[in-house]
Amino acid sequence: MKLFAAYLFALCLTLPAMAAELKVDLGHGVVTYRSEVLLQRRDVRTISVPGDVAFHRTMHYRAVPLAALLEGTGPGDHLQFVAGDGFAAEIPAALLLNTQGSTAWLAIEDPAQPWPAVPGHGNAGPFYVVWTQPQAAHVGPEQWPYQLASIRKSSGVxxxxxxxxxxxxxxxxxxxxxxxxxxxxxxxxxxxxxxxxxxxxxxxxxxxxxxxxxxxxxxxxxxxxxxxxxxxxxxxxxxxxxxxxxxxxxxxxxxxxxxxxxxxxxxx
CATH class of the missing domain: 2.60.40.420 (Cupredoxins -  blue copper proteins)
Structure with missing residues (x-):
């Protein structure tokens, strides 16, 4: 029995980390994005985020512009971002699509290179909405949802x-x-x-x-x-x-x- 348990443990160590999935529903069917696919997109970038809301220091992420995943969304729409821990951020699309200098990004955790834990909150992955120049559009700390599981368009609050x-x-x-x-x-x-x-x-x-x-x-x-x-x-x-x-x-x-x-x- 001990040998079998040791074999299973060794097997788990050799298996590749599982890719995470993000569900996006903009009113015309659910689209599922896998982290491994997102990390291979042509618009993925390495970005630096000074004063990151979750980690309170400069962080570097592989990320895609969030607007690229919200095609067909208009400034008058409303989006809900639901995290795995029960956090549910209500963000007007106008803020995400703004042209005031702030840019929303979907940071993607690479399973092979996980992010550090958020003190008291565990892992911020697999997906995290981060902002560059958030002050330009007065982005608040509750508009940085991490542990993100889904995004959906909905009516207003x-x-x-x-x-x-x-x-x-x-x-x-x-x-x-x-x-x-x-x-x-x-x-x-x-x-x-x-x-x-x-x-x-x-x-x-x-x-x-x-x-x-x-x-x-x-x-x-x-x-x-x-x-x-x-x-x-x-x-x-x-x-x-x-x-x-x-x-x-x-x-x-x-x-x-x-x-x-x-x-x-x-x-x-």
Whole structure:
């Protein structure tokens, strides 16, 4: 039995690493891209990404321009990027197709040369959306989904999840409405609200209790900036949002939105 187990172990060491698959559905059927094929494309490049969101340092990737995989997508479309860990980023196609200087890339992990682990999160592969010059289009940290498994075109967030909408009578420039916009950029990729949303990484932020109902405002602000400041937990997955990712005015607006939604519970 020991000899057989040793044989199987040796066999596994000699087998080539398995190629990963990315599912893309733009409304006319699912297209499957294999990592080994993507790495052989004529438009694959080696790119450098300073200040990479996942690794917090300069990283080098083999990548293809993401727009090349989104043919037929228009600026008015909406795309959802779903990761293997339950993260679900909602990104308007206009940002991905922008001409403001930022470029979105699909970084592809070579099975023979795996990326290092992301501290506290495991491997970032097999696919990772990275950006060059992200500041030019104000790309936020939640718009860098890694462990990517699928991309699909869908209707917008407000159409699919009406229970997350604030009171429609509030003016567009109100703190609550601005907070709702910031919530979609920074929180909705990991959390649901009123039971609605596709993310499965973090808890619901309104039912049964909204965090503004059980945390003082100063503690909640500190927690969003640095989750370990409230509860030290090595396995915690929530990243902190610094003032570059979430300016103070946007953080105040998010809290205004959450306080508002505490009075609009549905599905609890």
């Amino acid at each position: 407000t159409e699919r999840f009406p229970a997350i909408l604030p009171d429609a009578s509030l003016p567009a420039d109100s703190d609550v409405q601005r907070g709702f916009a910031a919530f979609q950029r920074t929180c909705f990729a990991c959390h649901t609200l009123n039971g609605q949303g596709d993310a499965r990484l973090g808890p619901d932020l309104n039912i049964p209790h909204n965090p503004t109902e059980y945390l003082r405002a100063d503690l909640l602000r500190a927690f969003i900036r640095n989750p370990q400041s409230l509860r030290q937990w090595p396995q915690a997955k929530m990243p902190g949002f610094d003032t570059q990712a979430l300016p103070d005015a946007d953080l105040d607006a998010v809290l205004a939105y959450l306080r508002h939604m505490a009075g609009r519970k549905r599905g609890g």
